[in-house]
Amino acid sequence: MKKMLLGAGMLMLSINSHAAQDPEAVYARACAACHNGQLPIAPQKGDKAAWEPRLAKGMDVLVQSVTNGLNAMPPRGLCMDCTAEDYQAVIQWMTE
Template identity: 50%
Template sequence: MKTLTAAAAVLFTATLSATALAEVPMDKYNKSCAICHAAGTAGAPKTHDVEAWKPHLAKGEETLMKSVHNGLNAMPPKGMCFDCSDEDYKALIEFMSTPAK
């Protein structure tokens, strides 16, 4: 099962890489995502914590995007980024779920 989860996470990250914006909209990360993801507030997976993101990525892009749009647990709908496009969300997820560069 761990192998399947790891494979799904790798596949999802590769999909994000292929479809996400070339550049992360850091202004949107700083005003919306960083509030919780920088410190892991309220159980949010921390930015660049690959292990913390694996279970979320393993759910697949459709489920993850649904969670972003509708909110999940303490995360409000759209993560409080009301001007983010789906491409922005994908780039932000890729940025947060991969190791720091």
């Protein structure tokens, strides 16, 4: 019984660590308005040179910047229902 509960708990932890939303859909709904080039200081999707110094800070710092807002980016990056895992997935998707 203990092993079943432990296994179920581990399964729930692994499920919770994945993004709940599709990164491309979140980008289209909340991020594209600024990251498609309309806001010059926002790095565009796929612009490796623009993303490189940001990625060098680490994913935790980037997620914190989205959550709290940074410069012209509003808090939560206009995605009020996103989790930290969603933000991480969108950042990963944008940097590809």
